[in-house]
């Protein structure tokens with residue numbers, strides 16, 4: 001069983017994808033980490049994320065980066081959304097994600113284009129969303145402890161800038177697949193969001209996939 005979980009920054013898709021993976025005993029891939037690893041490599045090599053050839057050169061990143069805490073920082077997220085708009089960067093990361101999705105038994109993947117591009121044949125598809133205010137509050141709570149100089153308004157502005165870039169790009173933009181079920185977590189606790197996600201996946205499975 002392949003489960004695709006997409007949605008904007010801090011919508012709760014990672015939390016839901018991890019919980020679904022645990023519930024169904026499936027491996028999980030947070031695909032945003034791949035784009036973040038490209039971004040961090042670009043930053044460390046002093047390359048320009050807006051230049052496609054620079055970003056492509058960083059796609060051959062060291063896998064040990066995937067375990068680094070800095071990967072989750074706000075600046076890395078912003079640069080990730082710049083490198084991820086390049087078609088050749090997306091093409092370079094495509095096979096790795098498809099291989100993960102194609103494991104015997106299946107997998108859960110979360111990102112922006114799992115249900116639309118990486119695994120359009122997925123057995124269940126969720127599009128997780130929440131208002132920008134709620135998402136900024138969540139991200140602020142996560143990031144403020146590590147960087148007390150980071151203000152709420154900056155986090156909100158960054159979320160909006162990333163939403164616009166991710167939805168506006170020509171290649172694999174953030175978009176709800178026509179056969180994905182929307183899940184708005186704005187007013188849901190983590191437990192309630194997970195319970196609802198499992199209900200949706202069960203309903204999609206009963207319908208024989210989507």
Ligand code: CDP
Pocket residue numbers: 008009010011014031032033035036077080081082084085110111112113114162166
């Ligand atoms: O965790 P958060 O939602 O903040 O971001 P992320 O999932 O780690 O993704 C960081 C950036 O990578 C996003 O803003 C997207 O630009 C890009 N991304 C993408 O283009 N496609 C994916 N499947 C996953 C992430």
Ligand code: CDP
Pocket residue numbers: 007008009010011012013014015016138139142185188189190191193
């Ligand atoms: O993966 P994504 O960036 O979409 O979001 P996440 O990392 O799953 O969640 C972002 C933050 O919001 C985390 O600190 C979650 O614990 C929190 N969250 C929440 O408060 N309520 C939810 N229903 C889901 C997540």
